[in-house]
Amino acid sequence: MSAEPAARRSARRFPDWLVIATLGCGGIVVSLEKTAVVPLLPEYPRIFGVTSDDVSWMVTVTLLSAAVATPIVSRLADMYGKRRMLLLAMVLMVAGAFTASIGGTFTWALIGRGLQGAAGAVIPVGISILRDALPQQKIAGAVSLMSASFGIGSALGLPLSGLVYERLGWQATFWVVGVVGVLLIAAVVVFVPESTVRSPAPFDYAGAFLLSAGMTAVLLAITKGGVWGWSSYPVLGLLAAAAVSFALWFPAELRTGQPLVDLRTSARRPVLLTNIGAVLVGFSMYANMLVTTQQLQLSRETGYGFGLSVLAAGLTMIPSGLAMVAVAPVSARITNTYGARATLVTGCSVMAAGYLVRVLFVQTVPEIIIGAVIVSVGTAISMAAMPTIIMSNVPLTDTAAANGVNTLLRSVGTSTCSAAVATILASLTVSIGGGTFPGLDAFRTIFVLAGFAALAATGVACLIPRSGSREATHPDLHSGTGTREPRPAEQKREILVRGRLLAAADGRPVGRGTVTVLDSEGGPVDWGRADDDGRYAVLLPGGGRYVMVASQVRWRPVSEVLAFPDASASHDIHFREQLSLTGRVRHAGRPVADALVILVRPGGGSTVSTRSDTRGNYELPLPGPGLYVLGIVEPDGRTTHCRRVLLPAPDTVIDLELAGREPHTGLRI
Incomplete structure (x- = not known):
């Protein structure tokens, strides 16, 4: 009887491209539904009989629910199954789509948008599934496509929502997404295997509450600061509440052995710098999407507008979306050849160059499209690199949670960009024919600001250490030998090793330790932290001989050479001498x-x-x-x-x- 996990055996029934295509389409649809309401924001006051300020909640509520759901669902995916949590997120998205379309009122539309925001975890969880389900040589390309799906869906959402609205009405902008979501759920059930890589532990309810409260307060202050006033009591109160929440959250996460977010891992230089880069890339990327269509829709009377309709302006974003799809293999090749750090540096540099083009060339529609495409290409390359760096520097049993935090921080960047764009467009205006329009200097200021964000991200990426350890795209270890050799896809048999850290004298658990696994040549394989009860889990690329090193601040470190069969195993590690x-x-x-x-x-x-x-x-x-x-x-x-x-x-x-x-x-x- 084969010792290979059942998930891997079942995955063989279907080609790998079906898994990639299913998850990639899921990421595109989730990103598409986030921007699908943007072209209709001017129409919603008339449709629902509410004010423009009320309508802004159609975007804000989705952002807030995503901020709450993404880290929680991602952590639950590591604990209880990635496909299970992926399906839950997609079911909530579908429920939100039909709630908004069938309810028919503004209140029900807001409820539906809130449910849709819970699908924000689809991309980080999907990336983690790809790492677990695919052969090593295919991970880079699949992760590149999945990462780019965020930008692809955002770009396609603008023209498609306008087209659906003109043909079928506003309700269709929701129920069409719901129908596609139902089809994708069926595809996930059939084609996507459940990962056997799990780290079950008690859920960190206190950490989840404090993080949700803090992120909600921060994002609400950012998105509403321009409307309520940055010095208004509500905004200042929200910022104060966020400060208190995070002041309580940080020590609480450090005290628990099963944190929602492992701050010690997040503080590692590659992870920390990548997450900082995520904020900057999110800011720079979103400026391209927000401003392009507004610039093209401006009246020709301004002398720098083009008077395009909502649909026509949205169609100009299609080349950007297609370019992001086309560049996915390029980013994968850079990652496989030079490493993910080089990919991130390249992508951020291309984004900065794209904004230089956007500042200098604004006279014709083709010039604007070319500038937008260059920025989108850089965005796709950058976003493809970040999950690989994250997964290469966190325990393999925590990849979904770590990617969820990275996605959340990218959303902080996009939210900050949205607030900055709104402020600049409202501040730098011109009056023409009795009307007030954003000035050309406003658009150029936004592009300069986004370009500086891309340059800053480039600098941050250069500070990331070169990978001296395994990357998610590197060939795994050959089963039974411990040497680094590529293997055919069908031979990939990762095994999960669980156990406890114990005191040798009396068998009591030793919590908060760290377990590091090396191959027989001393190369790093995986590592993991033990919880308060000493439980740990590490993932090995196959059976063979490995060196396991365990450490804890109060005990003398121990190491041992162990041989594991091609099957999941259990092994307790005993500390002999207390320091x-x-x-x-x-x-x-x-x-x-x-x-x-x-x-x-x-x-x-x-x-x-x-x-x-x-x-x-x-x-x-x-x-x-x-x-x-x-x-x-x-x-x-x-x-x-x-x-x-x-x-x-x-x-x-x-x-x-x-x-x-x-x-x-x-x-x-």
Whole structure:
């Protein structure tokens, strides 16, 4: 009986291109429904009998629900199954589409748009499925297409929604998406295998609530700041609420062993810089989509407008969408040849060059289309690289959650861009024939700002370390040998190894440790963090011999060479020696016996103490990381000394020389 996971066996029934096409279409539809309402925003006040300010909630509510749902659904995908959560997100999108179209009122339209926003996790979860389901050599191209689907759908949503509205009415802009969504759900059930890579753990409800509250407050302040006033009480209150939420969220995530977002992993240089780049790329990308159609629709009376209809202006974005599809193989080739970092640098540079074209050439429609296409090509290349960098630097059991955070931060960039564009277009205006229009300088200012964002993203990408470890697109290890050799797609048999970190003496769990897996040549394979109960999970590319290294701040690291069969396995790792803080208390070179040695955490918390022996030696249990006060009370019970120590230190042996016999004179090491 084959030990290969059932998901991989079932995936063989259908070609890989069907999996890629299904997930890619899902990403396009999800992105399309986000922009489908934009061309109709001027029409909604008449359709629903509401104000223009009310209508803006059609965009805002989707943005807010996506900010809440994306990190939560992505984390649940890692825990309980990626395809399962993908289907849930798509079902909510379909439910939202039919709710908005059948309800017939503005309230029901808002509810429907809120449900549609929950589908924001489709792209990051889909990318993680591609990493798990496809052979190594096909991942780069598939991830490139899936990443570009965000821009493709956004570009196609503008002309298609206008066309559907003119032919079938506003309700059709929703139910058409719903019908396509139903077909895609069926395709996912049939063609897309469920990943066996999971890391079940208790869900972080507190972290989810605080992150959702903070992101909702930030995005609401950004999107409504121009309408309510940036110095208004509601906006200032939202920003204050966001600050409080994040101030509570960060320490809460660091304290739990099963966080919604692993901040320690997110702080790793490649992940942190890629997420910063995501904000900048999101800002730069969205300016191209928002401004192009508005520029083309301006009245010819301005001298720089072209007077195109909503439909005609939307059709000019089709070349941009097609260019993003065409460039996916190019970005995959760059990634496979030079690495994802080079791909990100290339894409951001192309975006910056595209905005230079947009600033200089604004006289004709073809010039504007060419500039938009160049920016879109750079966008597709950039967005293809970011998931690969993320997946190469996080545990393979946490790829969906990490991609979800990256997607969320990209949305922060697009939201910030939307607010900046609205402010600039409203501020730099001209009056012509009794009408007020955005000035040409307003468009050029936006392009310059977006170009600088692209240049900043290029600089950030250059700071990302060159990959010295496995990338999601690199050939995996050959089963049973531990050497790096490409294998045919049908031989790819990833195995999941689970276990616990335990104390060898009494078998109690050792939480918050890290497990790193290396191949027999010392090359990195995967790594993972243990939760509060010591549970860990790592993903191996196949059976064979591997080196497993486990570490925890309070225990001496352990390593062992293990041979795993071609099947998922369980292995517990035992720590043998608990670390302690030791040293010797001396005065004038002579040992001080019976001195009271105290370790105190400033601001309260744990306190441990002991007394030095006849040789002046002391030993204290090694506490968790942080800043401590190490104090000494001499045998006379009156004279004291103290100093600060930062733990864990490279050496946990601290010898203490008493500097004098006066109280509070301090310690000298």
